[in-house]
Amino acid sequence: MERIAIIDLGSNSIRFVIMQIGAHGSYKLVYQEKKSIRLAEGMTLDSRQLTEEAQQRALQCLTVYAHIMAVQKVKKVLAVATAAVRNAVNGASFLKRVRLNTGIPMTIISGKAEAALGFSGVAHTIDRKDFLLFDLGGASVEISLVKNKKRVHSISIPLGAVTLTEMFHSSGSVPYDMINEIKNFIQKKLAEIPWFPKEPMEVIGVGGTVRNLAKVHQRASSYPLPKLHNYNLPVEDLFALVKSICGKTYEERQKISGLSEERADIIIAGALMVQEIVRKAKSSYLTISGCGLREGLFFHYYDPIYDREGSWKQNMLISSVKNYLYTLPLEYDFHTAYVTAMALSMFDQWKKMHRLNDRMRNLLYAAGLLHDTGTIVNYYSHARHSAYITANAHIFGWSHREQIMCALICAFHHGYSSKFLKSNSHVRILSDLQMKEVRMMALFLSLAEGLDESHEQCITRLVCTASREALDLRIYTSRDNFDVPAHAVQHLIKDFAKTFRRPLRIQWFPGSSSRNELAEEAVKLDFKPNE
Known part of the structure; x- marks a missing residue:
């Protein structure tokens, strides 16, 4: 039996899981925690600096995780940092502080690697052949085109729910003109992707914004199954939901059933990004994936040892x-x-x-x-x-x-x-x-x-x-x-x-x-x- 810790240091949240691998290569989740640390907060496109306050929030979490790993007798750690650290000029020095203070060896992964790992997490947990996949984080969005269960194109765009919110100052009440301005900006960015499908294609979404939208929809419809992974959100309902959220004040958004209070300030920018990706793909629904980068990291380690023949996907x-x-x-x-x-x-x-x-x-x-x-x-x-x-x-x-x-x-x-x-x-x-x-x-x-x-x-x-x-x-x-x-x-x-x-x-x-x-x-x- 072995226990593996996986840490995903994102721009908005830090996620920590421990997976246990037992007999026959069987695996299960034995611990999970997520914390909103807003690592990208205050990091402008001009300065590209992780603030001291944001670094301290991350270090505090990682110190706790290091202790839990010791108690749980974790021998292997897979820890990665994504867009916020990747884009910051002081990102490398921050990871040195992490190693010095917590002993956790953390690696900065490229946008291409992030897209590949996110795809792996989805491909191992949702049985679809052809789809457009996006993973929306706090400071970036990774978009991949998948055909016959193979990732044929990927791109990482340095825009996420946090960075878009700060760019357009959309954390409070947002006027109609600004909503259109954000949508037009996103549409122009998506139009620059040469391989974006022109014919209708299924869309699978990963990330906190996607999960929160699905939770709100499930609560509103009294959905009886407490499960988000592989949930299909009809496009008409998605667009109506986004319109409703955009028309509310920050205080009103905090009271929406299913919406995390800590996400109420960045949900408008994130929801508009989700909406425009789905609209451009002409999909009839959005499929939510609760699995992504972390699961991709796990299977990247697991497959060469326990599933060399690829029987899982068969x-x-x-x-x-x-x-x-x-x-x-x-x-x-x-x-x-x-x-x-x-x-x-x-x-x-x-x-x-x-x-x-x-x-x-x-x-x-x-x-x-x-x-x-x-x-x-x-x-x-x-x-x-x-x-x-x-x-x-x-x-x-x-x-x-x-x-x-x-x-x-x-x-x-x-x-x-x-x-x-x-x-x-x-x-x-x-x-x-x-x-x-x-x-x-x-x-x-x-x-x-x-x-x-x-x-x-x-x-x-x-x-x-x-x-x-x-x-x-x-x-x-x-x-x-x-x-x-x-x-x-x-x-x-x-x-x-x-x-x-x-x-x-x-x-x-x-x-x-x-x-x-x-x-x-x-x-x-x-x-x-x-x-």
Whole structure:
């Protein structure tokens, strides 16, 4: 086990995290703190000097972090300074003070490196192929064009939420003419980017301004899921939100639900930058990334040691689910992989009947692996505990709706429950079609769970066929007695008929095979957390 500290010294905030890497290369966040230090405050374009007050605020934080690292037995430190230190004439001397006072070795990274690391943080945590990425900080904005999951162009512009605010004196009430002046200035800067896409393109945003805008939008709409990463903010709502913020005084902005009070003075300039980037990209929505530079630093260290083959990006969701499971105090047995293999077998063989796509197969795969996580809370009602854990787990590679769908599949792995739905506020972000898909996949998982009720893995083969009249399931077992699984799946037959609008007919073939095909498929899932 090793612990790695990551420090991102930005122009507005300083962020500090500790990541723990354990068995199988599994990793998890064990500590996090963020502090607004306004390092770029008072640093004009003419003087380009970090003020003594700003340096002292940063040194005070870093001294605390050095102590925490000692207590947490951190052996590796990845610490970088971005635009404010990069642009300051006294930036290098400031980092010498940091090393002398705290012992923390900090590196100034270029705008190009900052863009590359930010892209890595997003590419490892949001599963998109083509998009425009921007990371808006206090003193700079990094913009990258991504095609087929590769960063093809990047630029760092030395303008951020803090520097724009000071340039236009927009911390208080801002008149309409000045709003237009800021917008025109930003538009001219963006027009100088020769590779900026002319056709509509998805936009992913990173940074405190982006996260705060998303928080305000979520609060205003009573969004039921407490999660910002991969949240989609519709462009119409974004523009209306920015217009509303720009029309308020500083005191009024401090009272906006979801907006950090410490950001109320710089939000107008930052929000206008976000708006103009999204407008120029002609995107229909802005996707918020809660991951960026810090995660990029982590994966820059992690990948060459623990993921040389790049398997994480090949199936981000399943890789992330397995990583999450490895960090839990679960007693693993073969049952989890075996049930998952049976559920996937039914999904594949009945594909022409249910017509669900491969993405839904991935969700069923994830639910299969996660469906018993609730036992770490309590065996009683563990399906509902599994649903809560899944809905709140730090797992990458799926949308908010997909995460809730997976949680519901876990909740129903012993059968459908309308009572649970009525008490679950997350359900309202799903459409009727998505709820129907949940019920289908939950039936495959609950049937697989019932077939291994005794945890004996005695089901060796499943043959699933469908006609207009019925769904047929032929079950081959390695034992002569199949009373336990037959009893466990009996109550699901009615649910199958209701969901698929045709009866389920089950035939049993006891003692018919010595080879367990399903166990072989379970092994191929490569899930062995306690070995």
